[in-house]
Amino acid sequence: MTELRIGILGASRIAEPAIVKPAQILGHRLVAVAARDRGRAEAFAQTHGVERVLDSYADLIADPEVDVVYNPLANAFHAEWNLKAIEAGKAVLTEKPFARNAAEAELVRNAARERNVPIMEGFHYLFHPITGRMFALLGDGTLGTLQRVEVIMRMPEPKPDDPRWSFDLAGGAVMDLGCYGLHVHRQLGRFAGGEPTVVAARAVERTTGVDESMDIDLVFPNGATGSSINSMNSERFEMTLRLVGDRGEAFAHDYALQSGDDRITITTDSGTTVERLGTRSTYTYQLDVFAQHLADGTAFPIDVADAVTTMELIDSTYRAAGLPVR
Numbered sequence: 001m002t003e004l005r006i007g008i009l010g011a012s013r014i015a016e017p018a019i020v021k022p023a024q025i026l027g028h029r030l031v032a033v034a035a036r037d038r039g040r041a042e043a044f045a046q047t048h049g050v051e052r053v054l055d056s057y058a059d060l061i062a063d064p065e066v067d068v069v070y071n072p073l074a075n076a077f078h079a080e081w082n083l084k085a086i087e088a089g090k091a092v093l094t095e096k097p098f099a100r101n102a103a104e105a106e107l108v109r110n111a112a113r114e115r116n117v118p119i120m121e122g123f124h125y126l127f128h129p130i131t132g133r134m135f136a137l138l139g140d141g142t143l144g145t146l147q148r149v150e151v152i153m154r155m156p157e158p159k160p161d162d163p164r165w166s167f168d169l170a171g172g173a174v175m176d177l178g179c180y181g182l183h184v185h186r187q188l189g190r191f192a193g194g195e196p197t198v199v200a201a202r203a204v205e206r207t208t209g210v211d212e213s214m215d216i217d218l219v220f221p222n223g224a225t226g227s228s229i230n231s232m233n234s235e236r237f238e239m240t241l242r243l244v245g246d247r248g249e250a251f252a253h254d255y256a257l258q259s260g261d262d263r264i265t266i267t268t269d270s271g272t273t274v275e276r277l278g279t280r281s282t283y284t285y286q287l288d289v290f291a292q293h294l295a296d297g298t299a300f301p302i303d304v305a306d307a308v309t310t311m312e313l314i315d316s317t318y319r320a321a322g323l324p325v326r
Contacts, residue, residue, distance in 0.1 A: 002295045004028040007066035007090075009057050009081055010073050011035040011044035014095065018122065019070045020048045022287040034060040057081055061088045068294070071095060074163040075170035075326070079104040082119060086111045092119040093290055097179045097314060098307035100170040100326040105311040109304040120290055120300050121307045123183050125256045127285035129277040133264055134243055137250050138191045142268065144247030146191045149218075149226035151181035151241055153256075154234035157212075164232065165206055170326040172211040173203075173230045174317055180256065181228030182313045184241060185218055186306075193221030198313065201321035206232075209324050216317055257282050 006023055008015055011033060023030055034054040035041035041053045054060045061069060061084055069085040071078060071094040079099035085092045086108070098121045099105040112119045125131055137143045155177065158164050164171040174182075185196045196218040206212035212233050218226035239256040243249060248268030254261035260279045265272060292298045315325045 002291070004291055004294065005031045005065055005067040007032040007034075007054075007060045007063060007069050008044075008050065009034065009060060009069060009071045011037075011040045012072045014072050015044075015070070016048065017281065018072060018095070018124070018283045019093070019287070022281060022284040024049070025281075025284050026287055026291065028287070028291065031065050032060050032063055058084070061085050061090060066090060068093060068290075074166075075175050076100055076163075076168065079108050082108050083111055086115055086117045086119065089115065089117060091117060091290075091294055093122060093287070094119060095122045096183075097121075097170075097175055098311055102308060102311040102315050105308045109308050112304050118293060118300075119304060120293075121302060121310075122283075122286060123180065123302065124282040124286040125180060125184070126187065126301060127289055128255075128257060128280075128282045130252050130255050130257070130262060130264060131241075133275065133277055134241060134250055134252055134255070135187070135191075137248075137266065138188070138243065138245065142248060142266070143243060143245030143250060145222070146188065146220070146224045146243065146245050148224060148244035149185055149188055149242070150229075150244075151184050151227070152229045152238055153177035153180055154229070154231040154236070154238040155258075156236065157233045165210055165212075167207070167209045167324075167326070172209075172318075172323075172326070173214050173232045174211055174216075174314055175326060176232065178214050178216060178228055178230040178317065179310065179314055180239075181216065181230060182218075182317065183310050184255075185220075185226045185228065186310060186313065188226075188243070189220060192224040195309070196220050196226055196313075198316045198320050201317050203321040203323055205323070211321070211323060214317070214321060216320075 163169040203211040213231040216228040241252040241255040
């Protein structure tokens with residue numbers, strides 16, 4: 001596979017598990033990093049073996065040695081810098097959510113299509129064998145017809161100055177955590193007659209307009225129901241997925257692999273079994289797929305149209321909860 005030359009926007013904590021370690025495992029180069037605070041960028045580069053520090057995000061995007069731009073900036077800056085990377089012809093691996101709202105996501109989608117530049121939203125859970133196996137249990141009839149989806153995404157409280165608590169930076173529990181649950185529901189639509197719809201949402205606000213928790217109820221065209229429970233003030237990480245069919249159910253104990261629990265518990269009339277799918281990082285699987293696409297054109301499992309539709313569902317969730325769209 002062709003060696004990627006990766007540039008990192010910002011020196012965020014998520015960059016280490018999401019791009020640094022996967023790149024090192026897969027043999028790709030971390031050629032540059034840029035941050036608003038050059039000192040932070042220098043410390044990041046020294047700690048993680050990044051080859052060069054650049055003065056600005058613009059310098060990184062313009063650098064001829066950068067093939068791939070990884071964007072883990074605060075949510076409010078995803079669309080802005082993804083657009084600039086696309087304009088420079090650089091492939092983009094962007095953290096979720098794709099933009100602040102669906103209208104912004106459409107701008108990025110249109111630019112990527114017009115310039116034929118690859119961009120993928122980082123829903124890393126999708127690439128792990130845990131998710132593949134859960135979906136296969138519906139596809140092969142083991143669970144029967146899908147009746148219920150339950151996703152829980154909880155995490156300990158971020159620090160008070162964390163961007164996830166800022167409305168101006170497009171923060172909130174749905175933007176950080178709920179986007180996963182909504183995306184899972186959308187991916188499962190193929191087993192339930194099509195795209196899910198938000199029927200109700202209940203938020204607890206941290207500050208005006210910023211949700212620290214959100215419970216979301218959904219329904220599929222075939223009548224199956226779903227729930228997405230999200231909280232950024234929990235005592236621990238909890239990231240589970242339950243699928244209930246008319247012939248059985250399956251429970252992924254940690255489908256996002258935040259704590260490395262790779263179990264799936266499957267219960268049918270035949271009994272209960274536990275499968276283990278491996279603790280290799282979801283992010284490593286994700287970068288592997290991204291690199292394969294750049295090497296030989298292997299299709300992404302999710303595209304820019306998928307990103308826009310997910311943002312539309314996020315927007316509708318905020319409206320259902322009586323909160324402003326980011």
